[in-house]
Every structure is written in structure tokens, then in C-alpha cells.
Amino acid sequence: MRITVHRKAHFNAAHRLYRKDWNDERNAEVFGKCSNPNYHGHNYELIVSVTGEPDPETGFVMDLKILKDLIYNEVEEPFDHKNLNLEVPEFNDLNPTAENIAVVIWNKLRKRINDKNDLEVTLYETPRNFVSYKGN
Numbered sequence: 475m476r477i478t479v480h481r482k483a484h485f486n487a488a489h490r491l492y493r494k495d496w497n498d499e500r501n502a503e504v505f506g507k508c509s510n511p512n513y514h515g516h517n518y519e520l521i522v523s524v525t526g527e528p529d530p531e532t533g534f535v536m537d538l539k540i541l542k543d544l545i546y547n548e549v550e551e552p553f554d555h556k557n558l559n560l561e562v563p564e565f566n567d568l569n570p571t572a573e574n575i576a577v578v579i580w581n582k583l584r585k586r587i588n589d590k591n592d593l594e595v596t597l598y599e600t601p602r603n604f605v606s607y608k609g610n
């Protein structure tokens with residue numbers, strides 16, 4: 475029997491959607507107001523979902539306290555109240571779209587979660603815009 479545990483988290487971050495190899499006009503045409511050269515912020519809501527067989531002794535797929543600490547260390551601490559473009563190295567040369575942020579988070583967490591468990595990340599950039607990623 476496989477079952478999924480979920481943990482919600484939150485971070486607030488600034489970003490600008492743009493390509494360094496395009497001028498401001500082209501960036502504004504493609505990315506609209508999210509290409510504001512002075513940046514803008516979002517209240518990101520994250521859901522991390524881990525699927526696996528519950529351990530017969532503990533009944534846990536994964537201890538949610540461990541998942542909480544992992545999300546804090548890998549996502550909240552490095553991303554919260556940061557400018558993603560300027561302060562988070564993963565986005566030095568990567569456009570911080572919701573898709574790319576979700577993939578970066580998934581890659582960071584995947585390394586720290588037991589291989590026998592599946593991992594899915596759902597990221598809300600706004601209350602109505604959200605993406606999900608579960609690997610290839």
C-alpha cells in the first residue's frame with residue numbers, strides 16, 4: 475500500500491522574469507509586468523508530497539517533522555525574503571519562473587529524500603497560478 479504525505483510551506487520572494495540576452499523591450503513584450511527591471515514580489519505557497527509504503531513499525535511514510543526541517547533548510551531559509559535573481563545562486567543564469575523554481579526545489583529535496591519514495595512539488599506563485607513537478 476502506497477500513500478502520500480504532504481507538507482505545506484511558505485516563502486516570500488522578489489524576482490524579475492527576463493533573459494539577459496534580450497533587451498528590456500523584448501523582455502517586457504514576452505514577460506509583461508513580471509519583467510519590471512525594479513523587481514516585484516510574490517507570496518509563494520509550496521506543497522511537498524512524498525509517496526511510499528508506510529513503515530510497519532512507525533506507520534510513517536516519512537516523519538513529517540523531518541520533512542518540515544528539510545523544507546526549512548533547503549527552501550525557506552535560502553529563498554524567504556530574498557531576491558531570487560540576485561541572492562539565490564541557482565537563478566544566476568536561470569529565469570525564476572514558477573516552473574524553474576519548482577524544478578530547483580524538487581532537485582534540492584530529491585537528494586535528501588529516500589530513493590524508495592516518490593516526490594512531487596506543487597508551487598503556487600499566486601493564488602490562481604501554480605505548477606507541479608514530479609521529476610521527468
Ligand SMILES: Nc1nc2c(c(=O)[nH]1)N=C([C@H](O)[C@H](O)COP(=O)(O)OP(=O)(O)OP(=O)(O)O)CN2
Nearest residue numbers: 491505507508570571572573574599600601602603
Ligand atoms: N508559465 C508561466 N507563466 C507566467 C509565470 C510563470 O512563472 N510561468 N509568471 C508570471 C508572473 O510572474 C505572475 O505569476 C503573474 O502575476 P499576476 O498576473 O499578478 O498573477 P495572476 O494572474 O494570478 O493575477 P490575476 O489577479 O489573476 O490577474 C506570468 N506568467
Ligand SMILES: [Zn+2]
Nearest residue numbers: 489508514516
Ligand atoms: Zn512575478
